Amino acid sequence: xxxxxxxxxxxxxxxxxxxxxxxxxxxxxxxxxxxxxxxxxxxxxxxxxxxxxxxxxxxxxxxxxxxxxxxxxxxxxxxxxxxxxxxxxxxxxxxxxxxxxxxxxxxxxxxxxxxxxxxxxxxxxxxxxxxxxxxxxxxxxxxxxxxxxxxxxxxxxxxxxxxxxxxxxxxxxxxxxxxxxxxxxxxxxxxxxxxxxxxxxxxxxxxxxxxxxxxxxxxxxxxxxxxxxxxxxxxxxxxxxxxxxxxxxxxxxxxxxxxxxxxxxxxxxxxxxxxxxxxxxxxxxxxxxxxxxxxxxxxxxxxxxxxxxxxxxxxxxxxxxxxxxxxxxxxxxxxxxxxxxxxxxxxxxxxxxxxxxxxxxxxxxxxxxxxxxxxxxxxxxxxxxxxxxxxxxxxxxxxxxxxxxxxxxxxxxxxxxxxxxxxxxxxxxxxxxxxxxxxxxxxxxxxxxxxxxxxxxxxxxxxxxxxxxxx
Numbered sequence: 001x002x003x004x005x006x007x008x009x010x011x012x013x014x015x016x017x018x019x020x021x022x023x024x025x026x027x028x029x030x031x032x033x034x035x036x037x038x039x040x041x042x043x044x045x046x047x048x049x050x051x052x053x054x055x056x057x058x059x060x061x062x063x064x065x066x067x068x069x070x071x072x073x074x075x076x077x078x079x080x081x082x083x084x085x086x087x088x089x090x091x092x093x094x095x096x097x098x099x100x101x102x103x104x105x106x107x108x109x110x111x112x113x114x115x116x117x118x119x120x121x122x123x124x125x126x127x128x129x130x131x132x133x134x135x136x137x138x139x140x141x142x143x144x145x146x147x148x149x150x151x152x153x154x155x156x157x158x159x160x161x162x163x164x165x166x167x168x169x170x171x172x173x174x175x176x177x178x179x180x181x182x183x184x185x186x187x188x189x190x191x192x193x194x195x196x197x198x199x200x201x202x203x204x205x206x207x208x209x210x211x212x213x214x215x216x217x218x219x220x221x222x223x224x225x226x227x228x229x230x231x232x233x234x235x236x237x238x239x240x241x242x243x244x245x246x247x248x249x250x251x252x253x254x255x256x257x258x259x260x261x262x263x264x265x266x267x268x269x270x271x272x273x274x275x276x277x278x279x280x281x282x283x284x285x286x287x288x289x290x291x292x293x294x295x296x297x298x299x300x301x302x303x304x305x306x307x308x309x310x311x312x313x314x315x316x317x318x319x320x321x322x323x324x325x326x327x328x329x330x331x332x333x334x335x336x337x338x339x340x341x342x343x344x345x346x347x348x349x350x351x352x353x354x355x356x357x358x359x360x361x362x363x364x365x366x367x368x369x370x371x372x373x374x375x376x377x378x379x380x381x382x383x384x385x386x387x388x389x390x391x392x393x394x395x396x397x398x399x400x401x402x403x404x405x406x407x408x409x410x411x412x413x414x415x416x417x418x419x420x421x422x423x424x425x426x427x428x429x430x431x432x433x434x435x436x437x438x439x440x441x442x443x444x445x446x447x448x449x450x451x452x453x454x455x456x457x458x459x460x461x462x463x464x465x466x467x468x469x470x471x
Contacts, residue, residue, distance in 0.1 A: 040422070041450040041461060043439025048294035048334065049471045053463055055281035055298065057082040057108060058307055059456045063090045063133045064241055065273050067141060067215045068248040070099045072114035074270030076248075081110045081275050085455045089131040093138055097121045097145070114270050117219035119191075122147030128185070130154040130382055130427070130455070135185060136208035139165055140216035143174035145191040150179065152186035156427070160184055160380055164202045165209040171199035172213075172220060196222030196264060203232030203257075205377055210260070211241040217262035218250045224262040232257045233377045236308020236351050243306050247273060276300055279307035281457050283358040284433050285467065286313055286332040290321050290362050292440050293336030294471065299329045312355045318345045319366060342366040349406075350374035356407075357434035360389050363409040364398055364418060364438060372406040382455075383426035392435055395421035396442065420444020429455040436464070 062082040067090075069076035081087065083105050091110070095101055098120025100113040119142075126142070126149060128134040135153055139162060142149045152158075163183030169176050173195025179186040194216065201209050210228065217224035232238065235257055242252050249269040253261040277300040289296035301310055303325050313323045313332055319342050320335035335342050344366040349356050353375045363370035378385040390402040396418050399410040412418060420443050425432040429452050439445030453460045 038450070040446045040448045041436070043436050043445045043447065045443055046292065046440055046468045047471060048336070049288050049292045049296055049440070049467055050294050051467045051470045052297040052299055052329075053285050053467055054300050055277040055285070055463070056084070056457060056459070057275040058278040059084060059086050059280075060133065060237060060240060060278075061244065061275045061306065062087045063137065064211070064215065064244040065275060066090050066094060066110070066112065067137050068244055068268045069112035069114055069270065069273070070094045070097075070101075071117050071141070071144075071215075071219060072112075072248055072268035072270045073116045074114055076112045076114065076270040077272045078110040078112065079108065079272065079274045080277075081108050082278065082456070083108065084458055085129065086131045086133065089127075089129050090134045090137075093126045093128060093134055096124045096126055097142075112270075114268065116267050117144055119145035119147075121145070124149050126151045128153040128157060130156050132160060132206070132208055132381070135160070135162065136165060136206065136212040137215055138212075139176065139187055139189070140169060140212035142189040143169055143172075143176060143191050143194045144216055144219050145189075146193065147191055149189040149191060150186055151189065156382060158182070158184050158186070161205055162187065162209075164205060165212060168199040168201040168209065168213055168226070169194075172196055172224060194220040196220030196224045198225045198227065200227045200229050202230055203228040204230045205233070205380060207232060207234040207237045210238055214238075214241050214245065214252060214260060214262060218245075218264055218267060220264050223264050226260040226262070228258050228260075233350055234308075234353055239308070240306050247271065276305060276307070278456070279305055279309035279312070280354045280430075281433075281460070282330075283309060283312045283355045284437060284460070284464075286316060286330070287358045287362050287434070287437050288440060288464070288467070289332040289334050290316050290319065290342060291334070291365055291437055293334035295331060295333045295337060296467070297329050297331040301330050302326065302328060309352050309355055311352050312358065315345065315347055315359055316362070318347070319343055319362065344368035344370040344409075346371040346373070348374035353378050354430065357385065357389060357430045358437075360393060360407065360409060361434045361437045364393065364396060364411045365441065366411060369408055369410040371408045373403075374405055376405040382428040383431070385428065385430070388426050388428065388431055392421075392423050392431065395423065396438060418442045420446075422446045422448060425449050425452050427452050429453045429457065433457065433460050436461070440468070
């Protein structure tokens with residue numbers, strides 16, 4: 001095991017790549033754990049975690065701010081920006097479109113000189129890898145150009161639906177099609193600007209379709225009126241999109257997540273924009289406190305966060321944890337600290353679906369079953385997350401009922417009946433980060449292909465190791 005991978009444990013932990021770069025902070029972000037990724041990482045059990053952590057910047061905010069800044073009039077400075085595979089994909093794609101960008105990885109700052117809605121490049125082959133936000137946002141942005149563009153991605157991206165977005169863009173006057181007529185990328189965009197007008201978009205597959213349309217809409221030749229058909233999933237992410245647009249100078253009139261009116265009489269304005277830590281990433285540390293019966297403080301987040309995933313702590317509270325909110329931090333204390341036990345709950349996680357895997361890990365240690373509903377759309381993520389979770393949670397000894405819109409997780413009656421397993425991650429960063437937490441209590445847990453965390457949180461295992469070692 002040791003010759004194939006690293007071990008994350010409280011005793012004898014090896015220095016992280018982040019520690020080894022401490023003598024040269026300007027090069028710190030260049031020392032990336034996934035450059036020499038082991039095949040697997042073993043997670044060793046530890047005691048109750050106690051400490052604080054500040055996760056890196058929000059992926060969702062970084063990519064939205066990058067789009068607004070790229071289309072804006074003037075220069076923008078994005079501070080606290082996330083440097084990960086997903087944000088690099090967006091950064092490089094915008095560069096291919098002729099946008100002038102500069103990244104200072106040591107300071108987590110991106111400088112963008114906007115194009116005032118006029119893409120400089122008239123031809124581009126845009127590769128989005130497996131970044132859903134980049135694919136959906138840029139599919140809409142490309143229609144603002146004058147030229148021919150092709151958007152493609154990794155094999156999994158070619159399986160992820162985008163036809164509803166294509167149909168909405170066509171309704172607004174765009175010439176865009178699924179190049180292989182699959183309803184998925186690659187997309188071919190013959191752009192001559194976006195006319196505007198009225199478009200209908202389904203809300204039940206991905207909120208990113210709506211967000212992509214909203215982000216591009218201020219540069220249409222006419223105002224844009226977007227009508228959502230059906231129930232909109234992941235509403236907090238649309239709220240986030242509107243908030244970022246507002247910060248860059250565009251106010252959208254929204255009616256109860258069913259209709260959005262976007263003006264076209266003003267461009268985004270360049271500005272300095274601070275990006276808060278990633279709330280989805282924070283969920284892993286909150287969960288670590290719950291699982292180990294410890295206390296973890298996450299800095300830089302509060303109830304006032306733009307990110308809906310801060311509501312994850314409310315579910316932990318229902319399970320018996322204690323939550324303390326501060327102006328610039330949130331602390332979770334495990335139920336064991338108050339002499340209690342984690343208890344299973346029933347919850348609709350539609351609004352915070354990126355934390356389904358995190359809650360599933362906590363559910364293994366609860367007294368009684370946990371039922372998660374309202375998340376059929378996560379079958380269309382980096383992997384079919386419901387099927388993948390059902391398969392991997394069963395490896396630990398849990399009984400899992402996979403349902404069309406969620407899961408029912410029944411842990412063994414005795415927590416010590418859980419057993420270790422080699423966990424497959426399906427190239428899904430959230431599978432790796434969430435199920436690694438099980439190893440903080442259960443011996444023999446290994447995570448295969450841990451390098452997939454580079455998609456959104458390259459230093460995840462380093463930060464987890466630091467928290468464990470400091471407890």
